[in-house]
Amino acid sequence: MSVLRCQLSSMKALTPNVYRVELSPSAPVVFHAGQYLQVVMGENDKRPFSIASMPAEQARLELHIGAEPGNTYASEVIERLQADGEISVEAPLGVAQYRADSARPxxxxxxxxxxxxxxxxxxxxxxxxxxxxxxxxxxxxxxxxxxxxxxxxxxxxxxxxxxxxxxxxxxxxxxxxxxxxxxxxxxxxxxxxxxxxxxxxxxxxxxxxxxxxxxxxxxxxxxxxxxxxxxxx
The missing domain is CATH 3.40.50.80 (Nucleotide-binding domain of ferredoxin-NADP reductase (FNR) module)
Structure with a gap:
């Protein structure tokens, strides 16, 4: 896991409350499909979001953030990105990744x-x-x-x-x-x-x-x- 500074590449509203966020990390991120990152809002305030992009895209991190009314946990991340155009993340995290070695459907x-x-x-x-x-x-x-x-x-x-x-x-x-x-x-x-x-x-x-x-x-x-x-x- 590394702490990286990420620039906001794009943000698009997919619905009135869901945003597709694309980040450009300061260094390539090596991760497995199904892992997540944490957006660092403060020293003791880290908010997890699944990585939606593919592992081959190490220079691009895609997030889908649902910021429904009243959900300040997510909406504050959107507001921080809109205001600053960048954010720090911890990545990669998680152990629920894609099991390519399984034979089961x-x-x-x-x-x-x-x-x-x-x-x-x-x-x-x-x-x-x-x-x-x-x-x-x-x-x-x-x-x-x-x-x-x-x-x-x-x-x-x-x-x-x-x-x-x-x-x-x-x-x-x-x-x-x-x-x-x-x-x-x-x-x-x-x-x-x-x-x-x-x-x-x-x-x-x-x-x-x-x-x-x-x-x-x-x-x-x-x-x-x-x-x-x-x-x-």
Whole structure:
């Protein structure tokens, strides 16, 4: 792990509350898909965000920051970047990275901007020659919150080993996809075969806790469930 100064390369609002932030670090960052960094706001104030970019892009760090109203934890980072144009980070961190040496198919389970963790892993897997199937389940309140929905549909068309299932809690009337909680869609599809998969998960701590407990009840070994939140719950 190193402490690096990063320049803000770009910031784009993907939704009214989600920003894609691209940083240029002062030195290349060697990391694994699925690791994270901490934005240093103060000596005792370090805020973690998943790295959404691929490990091959060592001179570029991409973050997806959800700064909903009232979420000062994230919005203060956005405001600091907008004001200063640079920030210090600690990177890389985390042990829930992509397991390229596994032979098991993969389930990527994301809630909200937890997608950024799974996005790095997905890109790394699809860029490899590994033919293992990978299934992306992305849960959100409404369709507009799935800020890379069209890109994932395109990837699904391009890669035979990739399937994408968006899950909406408040879908429009014409929605033909999955409804409700994202982990329920996983259980509906693979509940009896979970032990055959590696599962990567990111989202709010309370969601990760529920998923951990329910998936274990359905036979998923703890060592086949990956997510940095698991170290804190």
């Amino acid at each position: 993969m389930i990527l389970l994301a809630g909200g901007t937890g997608f950024s963790y799974t996005w790095s892993i997905l890109q790394q897997h699809l860029a490899s020659t590994d033919p293992r199937p990978v299934m992306m389940f992305w849960g959100a309140r409404q369709l507009d919150d799935l800020y890379m929905h069209e890109q994932l549909l395109q990837l699904e068309r391009l890669h035979e080993n990739f399937s994408y299932r968006p899950v909406l809690e408040n879908p429009p009337a014409e929605w033909a996809g999955d409804r409700g909680l994202v982990h329920h869609a996983v259980l509906e599809a693979f509940g009896k075969q979970l032990a055959d998969f590696d599962v990567y998960i990111a989202g709010r701590f309370e969601m990760v806790r529920v998923v951990r407990d329910e998936f274990e009840q359905h036979g998923l070994p703890r060592e086949q469930l990956y997510g940095d939140a698991l170290s804190f719950i």
